Structure formats: structure tokens, C-alpha cells
Amino acid sequence: MLTLNQIKNNPEELIKKLSVRNKDFSQLIHDAIKTDNKRKEIQSSLDATLEQSNKIAKSIGQLFKEGKQAEAGKAKSEAAELKEKAKELTAKLNDAKAELQTILFEIPNIPHPSVPAGKTDADNAEIRAGGTIPKLSKKVPHWELADTYDLIDFELGNKITGAGFPVYKGKGAKLQRALIAFFLDEADKAGFTEIMPPLVINEASGFGTGQLPDKEGQMYQVTEDKLFLIPTAEVPVTNLYRDVILKEDDFPIKMTAYSSCFRREAGSYGKDVRGLNRLHQFDKVEIVQIQHPDKSYETLDEMVAYVESLVQKLELPYRIVRLCGGDLGFTSALTYDFEVYSAGQDKWLEVSSVSNFETFQANRLKLRFKKVGEKQTQPAHTLNGSALALPRIVAALLENNYTEEGIKIPEVLQKFTNFDLIN
Template identity: 60%
Template sequence: MLTINRIREERDFIIERLKIKNFKAEEIIDKILLLDSSRREIISRSDTMQAEMNRISKEIGALIKNGKKSEAEAAKENTYRLKEEIRTLSEKLIPIDNDLKNEIVRLPNLPHESVPAGHGADNNVIVKKGGAIIDVPDTFLPHWDLIKKYDIIDFDLGIKLTGAGFPVYKGKGARLERALISFFLDEGTKAGYNEVLPPILVNEDSGFGTGQLPDKEGQMYHVGIDNFYLIPTAEVPVTNIYRDVILSAEDLPVMNIAYTPCFRREAGSWGAHVRGLNRLHQFDKVEIVQIAHPDKSYKSLEDMVNHVESLIIKLDLPYRILKLCGGDMSFTSALTYDFEVWSAAQKRWLEVSSVSNFESFQANRLKCRFKEKGDKQTRLVHTLNGSALALPRIVAALLENNQSEAGIKIPGVLVPYTGFEIIN
């Protein structure tokens, strides 16, 4: 969420910037400003009375100590009315505070100045392409056929055990999955990330901290009896490590990497686009998260993008990097790069990573701040995260792109992890 200070000071600028996200902010902002000023007025009056109240109470204490009982009783008379008024004011404040909070939470993050305008995926800007897209013969199979042919992932078995979207990885398929996870984690460690293995169930506070709650609770699996949520991404537990934390500037950037399974209820559409591994309820992902100094967060973003790119290059997959336009960006992001790899048999791009800078938007919710050495005041940090990488579509692309009569060839960098060179 945006800070109230900023809304107060930069009303026009915010309204202007949010147009890039196709968001009409004027009405909400003016409502916020109105609520804010009445809030402050009430607080000011209430604080004054509270101060008076405290003064009288101290007096009464002193009088009683000196045995002046009747004077103390007289002084009490003055407090009743004050007390009542303070109570009235504080009751008046409650709905205003709530409204204010509810309105502020509705405002999306401001897009970075470099974000292009646009309404949807068509307006995203391709900033880079890599790897060669080769023409493949029509005999090339989509991955859902390949996994059956080699019996490495079993959807029907998953349906038996759980339901649709919960595949069972078997044999070399399971081994490939584990190899990719290890490879991604090792690469991250080499790049300076600190590995963490967090819980995959989180409480309500954590869900709120990263913004899944209260609005998107339908997208998470909920364990009702304990009121926990299954994480939709490692971003949730890993970022929440820093909820209510004040870091020192020299600790920044904090760089964490985590593998977790991810759980998403989203039913979504169906058809070829969600077939096979394209969309699942449970999948594996390695996530990188940075907590950065506000002046240096775009350097962090660049580092993260380079890191993700290096992974895809090592896996030898054709890819492109998109800068998302305002209309295609998430509510919370200031700048997002999407990574897509080419899926040879499906003949389309599959999104495998999304790397974003949230600036202070998430930090304000999390109350994650930092202090400059010797400085008294706290400032909000910037938070960033990105997939490095999400597994299913990587697996899909690897299977489809590397197929041959002999079988599916495993990229060289993975062989030390899989222990085999070919799936056949």
C-alpha cells in the first residue's frame, strides 16, 4: 500500500501515474484526503483532552498523597466530562480509521516511470530475445504426450490421490524435477543468495503481509481447522521473515532463495493452454527474494533479471524477456519483467518467471524498514522477488524442445544432477 504521507503530498502525481495502470484514482484519493484530514482533526482534539486528563490525574494523585481529600474529590468532578468526550471522539475515529485503511488498500502501486502504457499482453514490450527457435517437424509431440510415452509424469494417478492438477512425478521424471530444483538452488547460492527452507503453511498475518489477504484468499488453499494457508509462492513466507523488522542499511540488500512447492486453487480456463504441465494446482518453484535499499533497488532488479536469464541460457532454451505494460502488471508491482520460453511442439511462449520490484508498496504493509547508520529515522525498504525458476513449464519446454527418436536429451548442466543423459 502507498503511504498516507505520499498520498497527501503527491495527489496529482499519483493520479497521473496510475493512469498508466488504467486505474482511475482521483475519486478514491480525494476520499482518502478527506478522511485523513478529519482523522487528524479528531486526533488533535482528543490528544489535547487526553493531555488535560493526564494533568488532572496527576494532580489528584498529589492531593491524595497530601491528605487533601475533599480537594481531590472536587478535581475528580472535572474529569467525568473530559472522559466522556474522549470516549466519544475515539468512537468517532474507529469508522474513519477503517474507511481510510480500506480506501488506501484499494490503490495499486505506482508504475515505474519506464513502464509503457497499454491494456494487455499485446502491449508488453519485448526487451530481449535469446536462443534460436528452430523449425521442428510435425512429428514432434507436445509434452503431455511425451510424459505418457516415457511414463515420467502421471496425471491420472494424481487424480486418484488428490484431484486434477496434482501430478505424480515418476522415475526419471521425479529425478528431473529434483535435479532442476538442486540446479536452481546451487546457481542461486553461487550468485550470492542465502538458501532458506520455509514452512509451506502460513498464518493470516503472513498472508496479509504480502498482500494475498484479504482480497485473494480464494486463490489459496485454506486449512480451516488451524486457520493456515498453503502458500501460493515462497514469496509469502520468505518475505514475511522481514515483517515488523527494522534492518540496518549495511545489511542491505538481503538476498534469499527458497525452494517450495506452491499451491494455487485458481480454476482458470481449460483447453490446450492449461493442458499437461501448463497450469497446475501444485507445482515446484525456486524463488529469489531481495530486500533492498530504496536507492539501489533497480540495481537489484537488474541483477535478478540477469540471474534468471543466465539460468535459461544454461538450460539452452529459446527465450524472450518482456517488460510488462501498465495494464498487464500486477496490483502491487512497480516494474515487472516476464520471462517466456519457447515450447516447440505447442508452438507458443510459456511464462516461466516474473521478476518484479515492488518498491515500498509491500514493505509498507509488512512494516519492514531500515535505518541508516547513526540515523534516528526509519525508512521503508524496497522488496523484490522473482521466480528462478518455476518448474512445470521449464520441464514442458525441455521435453518438447529436446525430443528426438532416441529419446529426450537432458541439457549438459543438469546431467550431474540427474545422473542420466537421456530419457527413453
């Protein structure tokens, strides 16, 4: 969430910056300022009322001690009036605050200057690409390969749970385990501390990273306990630092976590959700960093380079795109998406999203730091990225490495799978 300072500092400039998102935010911005001014006005008159009332209350104590009953009684009635006034003002203040909060929740993060204008993913800017697209004698989609080699059973998943909950079997299951171990080992080598977080979160955590209030429809809910299944490990891991004040030399904080992820994906349908392309439950290794504002873009580049190293090691053809304003997530200032080419479907699949949220999450999380010798706190920057999400990587591995002898396992994975061929 943006702070009032960010909004009031230069509203017109802000509106211009936000317009990159392909939407006009001028009404919201002006409403925010208006509502905050109203809030301030009410607040200061409430504060003044309370001040008076506090003073009188103190004097009453004094008067009683001195035995001046009559004066005390008079002061009491005076205080009662002030109390009535304070009550009214408090109600007004709460209204204004709630109104302001609603408005602030609707204002997205400010896109970084490098974010290209545009409406859809077609307008995303390709940064670079790598790997070679394999020339296959036969293009077979992964759901057929999964069936042929008995790796993943989508029908069984339907039976046990429903669509989008596949059952991995035999070498299919081992491949999952291998990828998780590989990704975690790589993250460890790159200096990320391994975290194993809860898979269920409370409301406060959902607010902290921005899934709530408006995206609760995308999460599975445990209504009886007011909990949510995590859509990504980003939520519990980033929330480890909710309400934390760091010291400047605590940066950078680097964490990685493997978790299952649960997404309702309401509204998805058709061929995009075929096979592993879009699931309700999937596995992912996430990397999260908390960084000093001066260094967060350097860090973002490092994270992109790190994810790139993963797809390279897996020998997958890939491209990196910078998301355009229309495609950029609500909470993100700059996002790079990784896509790998899946030869059987003849299609690019998004496998990772690496973002800098700047202070947007930190403001909600109340994740701040203090400079040495300074009293003032300021929000830290948060970043995260998938490193990596498994299903589409599996899809591309199966499809791209399919040969007449079977499916070849990339060399880096073999020590984790203990086999080099699926046949």
C-alpha cells in the same frame, strides 16, 4: 501499500502515474486524503482530551495524598466527563482508521516510469530474446510425451487429490529433483542464502506481502487454524523481515528458497490449463532481495540477468518482456516476465516474473532501515523473482528436446539427473 505521504505529496501527479494501469484512481486518492484529514482532526482532539484527562488523573493522586478529599471528588467528576468524550472520539477514530485502511488497500503500487501503457499482455514490451527455436520433425505436446515415457501421471493425481496435482514418476520425478538442485546451486553461487521456509503461513504474513486482504480466494486455507498454504515462497521468505529495522550496511539481503507452491487458480479453464501449463501445486525456486532504495533498480537488472543465465544454461529459447500497466501486478512497480518457447505446443510459456516492489511491500511489512547517525527510519525496497518455476520449464524441455531417440537432457542438468536421455 502506499503511505499517506506518498499520496499527499502530489495527488494529481500520482493519479496520472497510476493511470498507466489503465484505470482511474482519482476518486480513491481524493477519498484517502479526505479520510486522513478527518482522521487527523479526530486524533488531535482525542489527544487533547486525553492530555487533560491524564493531568486530572495525576492531580487526583496528589490531592488524595494531601488529604484534600473534596477537591479530589470534584476532579473525579470532571475526569468522568472527559472519559465519556474520549470514548466517543476513540470510536470515531477507529472508524476513520478502518475506512482509511480499506481505501489504502485498494490503491496499487505506482508504476515505474518505464512501464508501457497498455491493457493486456499483448501490450507488453519485448526487451530482448535469446536461444533458438528448435526445428522439430514432429511436434508433440508434453502431456503426450509425459505419458509415452511414463514421467508424469495426471490421472493418478486426479485420483489422489484432483485436477492440477500431477504425480511425477521415475525419470519425471528425478528431473524435478534435478531442476530444484540445479536452481538452488546456481542461486547459491550467485550469493543468495538458501532458506527452507514453512509452507503454511498465518494471516499477518499474507498481509505483509499483499496476498491479503483481497486475494485470499487464490490461496488454499486451513480454516481451523486460520493458516494458508503458500502460493509462493516469496511470502514466508519476505516475511522473515517483517517488523525489522535494518542498518544501512545490511543491504543487500539476498535469499533463495525452494518450495512447493499452492494456488487455487479459481476461474482458470480450457487449454491453458492442459498438462503442466497451470497447476494447483507446483515447485519453484524463488529469489528475494531486500535492497537500499537507491540501488533497487540496479538489483532488478541483476536479477533479470541472473534468471536469463538460467534459461540460457538450460538452452531454452526465451524472450523477456516488460509488463505493461494493465498487466502489472497490484503490488509491483516494475515487472519483467520471462517466457520460454515450448515447441510441441507452439507456444510461449511464462516461467518467471521478476519484480521490484519498491516500498509497497515494505510499508506493509514495516521493513525499514536507518542511515548511520540518523534517527529517522525509512522503508527498504523489496524485490523477487522466480528462478525458476518448474512445470513450464519441464514442458519446454520435454517438447523442445524431443527426438526420435528420446528426450535429451541439457548438459547442465545431467550431473543432477544422472541420465542424459529419457527413452
